[in-house]
Amino acid sequence: MTIQVPTAGVLSNGAVSQSVQPAPAAPETPPQNLSDLLVAYLELLGVEYVFGVPGGHNSAIYEALERSARRGGPRAILSRHESGAVNMADGYTRETGRLGVCTATTGPGSTNLLTGVASAYTDHTPLLLLTGQTLLPEFGAASFQESSPDMMDTAGMLAHCTHYSTVITHPKQFERKLMTALQHALRTPGPVHLSIPVDLSRAPMPGGMSYPNLPALLQSPASILDSTAFESLWQQIVATLRGGNRIALHVGHSCDGATEAITSFAELVNAPITTTQRGKRWIDSYHPLAQGVFGYAGHQSARAALTDPATALILSAGTGLGQWPTSTWDAALLNDRLVHIHPDNHYFTRSPMARLHVQAEVRHCFEELINRVEALQRDGQLPLPPSAPAERSAPDYRTPPPQIALREPENYHNAAAPIHPQSLVWALMQGLPEESRVLVDTSNWLPWTIQYFFSRQHRNYRHSAELAAMGWAIGAAVGTALAAPGTPVVCLTGDGCFLMSGQEITVAVEEQLPVVYIILNDAGYGMVNHRHRQVSKQPIHFGFQRADFALLAQALGAQGYTVRSIDDFRALDFAALCRRPGPTVIDVHIDPEAVPPMGMF
Secondary structure, eight states: OOOOOSSSSBOTTSOBOSSOOOOOOOOSSOOOBHHHHHHHHHHHTTOOEEEEOOOGGGHHHHHHHHHHHHTTSOEEEEOSSHHHHHHHHHHHHHHHOSOEEEEEOSTHHHHTTHHHHHHHHHHTOOEEEEEEEOOGGGTTSOOTTOOSTTTTOHHHHHGGGSSOEEEOOSGGGHHHHHHHHHHHHHHTTSEEEEEEEHHHHTSBOSSSOSOTTHHHHTOOOSOOBOHHHHHHHHHHHHHHHHTTOEEEEEEOSSOTTOHHHHHHHHHHHTOOEEEOTTGGGGSOTTSTTEEEEOSBTOOHHHHHHHHOTTEEEEEEESOOOOTGGGTTTOTTTSSTTEEEEESSGGGGGGOTTOSEEEEBOHHHHHHHHHHHHHHHHHTTSSOOOOOOOSSOOOOOTTSOOTTSOOSSGGGGGOOOSSBOHHHHHHHHHHHSOTTOEEEEOSSTHHHHHHHHOOOSSGGGEEEOTTTOOTTHHHHHHHHHHHHSTTSOEEEEEEHHHHHHHGGGHHHHHHHTOOEEEEEEEOSBOHHHHHHHHHHOSSOOOOBOOOOOHHHHHHHTTSEEEEEOSHHHHHTSOHHHHTTSSSOEEEEEEBOTTOOOOOSBO
């Protein structure tokens, strides 16, 4: 993920910033205590919001945020659950590239963060978590809600799903530990955690700001590129192309900022492009070389591209090579034709069979390859790519890409009742404004959209399918809408997800955010039901009483619709709903027997 800090220069992944805003001036009102100092540093980093739930032990942070908000600085957004706050910060960061910040009180407030933090950790989202803690002198005395290292130790608990987690035990540690946390969060993107005892959060500032140039200090060094491994890669590429064989590309999650370079390289060497489930957002599925997703809920065209006998080299870039992206560690991808390219070399432990490992920032690696390929092609030492048609017709972005093999495409037009979810995907492709941010929850929507949803604005398709926590998209949509005022935001979620986390829509109500929540209502845990039928001989149905989500939405202050036919769904004016001040909930009754493409392909 490309992370922006508010100064020009090199971003955390090594890419040169093109659109980073100048650092804001230091606040005019001098900070009075460590909480004011904390907020002043957040303002230097361009932070606009701190998401969280207040309590006695983090109240000083809220007081500082209230003072900040009065002068136009960072302000608090009150979530309804601490994990929802983390998801909001996650959505905000994915939209803006800025640091996401959330806060919780000690004890249960801190433990409630855990699932959201684990999601951010597996998705490499940079977040700063600020938790309250009991008074320092009372550590070990069983204070109310104490979670110090002498008791349940929330700092130790969160250490397992953060890049840095510590308790601040002296005012003079504060700035140093804050600086250390931010370096860990931004340079290798992920969450970090500071536990701040309540007496320290109210302690007077020890002096002036030690790091008034904080944004500059957080800039990353130049792009990573293992030159020795890169030269070996180059030799492999030249030998492959001169031998008349083919290169295939496999694009993963950690390719932020590399879309143009990857696509240009593919065009130069006529390489088919496959992606992981999360890598789908980096590649235009309508590009003639795009072959779709490999693995869970994927496309047969992607598998065919990787297993083509003419494919002598597979460049797998920015991939973590977990179960879903590898089709359960399938040899179609994991073989000695594989070259694993990643900026973080710890992922190389997952590809021992690879011909080559190249530690590199993905964009920089492919830009260098482009320069070399073009030079040899100009000199006639490498074959030129096939000529593009003189007049290639513009793709129809309202229909699926013709070169990607879909399973049962006829169900796009299934008009049966209850509604077939695939027909909903088609209606969304026709009806959503082009610039819509589409956030997909861990529900039946996930496999349906991986297989069938395509958009011209492919970067706007987002999900959290690594940890795959239910309810992630509900809060993340709120953070996204706050980050992009006036931009359509659509959350695709399920009834099980909404029953877990749907209360967060009340934040969208209070903030008047035009988020559209579309719920697949099958009165049960649909993904679990379908998967259980696939793998178990004992019939069990994981269902519950059907909820009236439209009525619930209205009770919470949102607009609500119940939809029972695909014609009624198509009749909705999504452009108008996306402009409405405040959220809309669309409760869609679907066919519970419609099985999503949940297998490995």
